[in-house]
Amino acid sequence: MTGVRFNLTENPWLPVVRLNGATDEVDLVTLLTQAHRIRRILGQTPPMTVALHRMVLALMHRAYGPVNAAAWADMWRADSLPTPKLPTDRFELFDNERPFFQCPAVAQVPAASAAKLVPYRAVGNNTTLFDHTVATDQVRLSPAEAARWLVTLQAYDPGGLKTPYAKEKSSQAAPGNGMGMVLIESSTLKETLLLNLMPYSPDDGLPRTTDTDDCPAWETDPPRPEPDARHPKGWTDLLTWPSRRVWLARGSGDDPHVDQVVITPGTRLLGEPHDNEWMAAYRRPKISEGRAKRGQAPKPRYGPWRSVRLDAHRGIWRFSQELLLAPTGAAERHWQRPAALDHVAQMVLNDIIPRDAVYTLRVFGQQLDDNRTVIEQVLEETVAAPVALLRADYPVAGPVIGHSIELANHVGSALTKMERDHRAQFRAEAASSLHLSYWPRLTDPFDVFLRTLAQALSASASPVSVTEAWARQIRTIADQAAVRWAEGSPRQGRNLEVAGECYGRFTEQLDHEISAYHGHLAGYIA
Known part of the structure; x- marks a missing residue:
């Protein structure tokens, strides 16, 4: 071990927000034992926030399990989380032989600026995303900063060419880039972590596809320097996937800092994400109607599984079916919600979680360019998650939510x-901006819609008033957007006349869509 130590179980490095709103940094042990006094983990970027949560969840699975629902319930009822027993020697950031989340064998590769760890720093030909630093700027990261960006890089580094260890330069984009990562959030970090902590028992194959040899990255020997490809061994293996071979080069002097880093291609992930990744939602879009047998309706055909992803212009709430609802019957063929929600729904049925609880789904994403090598934007959105909607005993919830989104x-x-x-x-080719007056304004009304729908279903009341309120919101927001567009500048002469005609046709279509919406729901609700 080097003379300078930075142990992640002892030294503060995780950025948190306390219940009183104060920001702080804590070590891993303090994070868990004081989780009931902490509001949330809050990284510098959305990808960092969710990457740190994934690492902490892997740690909790190995420290606590829980092996079954009963063990989980005991942790939920307790005032605080127990002090974890951790292999502290596996969490040394600067260890020569087993540095945390690194590969010492690549230390011989020429190192680059530590800016390579930080995606908003410009390096080489990369463009800046969040600020205006350039490659010639000296970047010195504290050990805490380097540790945070190291965890983030393994989960969210873009693909493309990297400095090779030997010959292989090509790298696959890290797993987090391909989906919207979903975190169930409560009022304290303790509850948030537990809501996302499914029963974990490799001997019993829990969660699904977890083998007996599953373990997080820090429990294995450092990976070989050459890149490889394999299927995940299980859930904690995937949560700490070694997508890159990394070596943090500590700067000279008494002040510990990281000023250079080696990043080479790592392990390519094999297998279908919907069979292994449990913090994301998936759907199979309908691509056609199959051939119908005589006297029967045609059966729809569905495309391959796709992860639900964030869109900069349209809210993630449009995928509330896939995010919230338990697929039943034919729906099993075309959507899959995050697995932790299945566990939460079971805890509601077991009367462990209150039936009137409302949590928040916080969804994180990172959008790459078409070549999947450059970060274009990072995104974070929320969706209300009333637990009443998580249960499968309200079959009407699916059609109501589905048709409301279709409207x-x-x-x-x-x-x-x-x-x-x-x-x-x-013959104008100007890009449209009308969607900016429509889609962003629907996010808050849809949260209200979900909450009031859950209240109506829980009270065994008709959701007609809920769907009528949603239709009124749609009408108001859409009409206001259309009026602003029709009256927009420049509007005169023939331009104004055509705008008025187009607006008139739109209002007719709006009336038709709302009428059809109520007609579709008439068969489900009264």
Whole structure:
């Protein structure tokens, strides 16, 4: 071991927000034992926030299990989490032989600036994303900063060419880039962590596809320097996936810091994400109607599984079915919610979690360019998660939520068509911005819709008033957006006349869509 030590179980490095709103940094042991006094982990970027949660969840699984629902319930009822027994020697950031989440064998590779660890720093030909630093700027990271970015890099590093250890330069984008990562959030970090901590027992194959040799990265020997490819051994293996071979080069002097880093290609992830990744939602979009047998309706055909991802312009709430609802019957063929929600729903049925609880789904994403080598933007959104909707005993919830989202989509398409028809009259090619007056304004009303729908179902009341309120919100927000567009500058002469005609056709379509919405739901609710 080097003379300078930085142990993640003893030295503060995890950024947190206390219950009183104060920010702080804590070590791993303090994070867990004081989780009931902490509001949340809050990283410098959304990818960092969720990457740190994933690492902590892997640690909790190995320290606590819990082996079954009963053990989980005991932890939920307790005032605080127990002090974990950790292999502290595996959490030394600067150890020569077993440095945390690193590969000492690549230390011989020429090192680059520590800016390579931080995606918003410009390095080489990369463009800046969040600030205006350049490659010539000297970057000195404290051990705490380096540890945070190291964890983030393993989960979210873009793909592309890396400095090779030997010959292999190509790297696969780290697993977090391909999906919206979902975190169930409560009012304290203790509850948040437990809500995302499913029963874990490798001997029993829990969670699904977890083998007996599953373990997080720090429990194994450092990986060989050459890149490889394999299937995950289980859940904690995937939570700490070694997508890169990394070596943190400590700067000279008494002040411990990291000023250089080696990053080479790591382990490529094999297998289908929906069979292994439990913090994401998936769907199979309908691609066609199959051939119908005589006297029977045609059966739909579905495409391959796709992860639910964030979109900069349309809210993640549009995938509330996939995020919240338990698929039943035919729905099993085309969506899969995050696995932790299945566990939460069971705890509600077991009367461990209150039936009127409302949590928040916090969804994190990182969007890459078409080549999957450059970060274009990072995203974070929330969706209300009333536990009443997580249970499978309200079959009407699926159709109501599904048709309500379809109404928003159809009206959004009508707005787009209104503007497109107007541009076609004048052969204009200007990009549309009308969606910015529509989609962002639906996020809060949809949260209210989900909460009031859950209240109605729990009270065995008809959700008609809930769907009517949602339709009124759609009408108001869409019409206001259309009016602002129709009256927008410049509007005069023939331009104004055509805008008015397009607006008139839009209002007719709006009436039609809302009428059809109520008609679709008539068979489910009264």
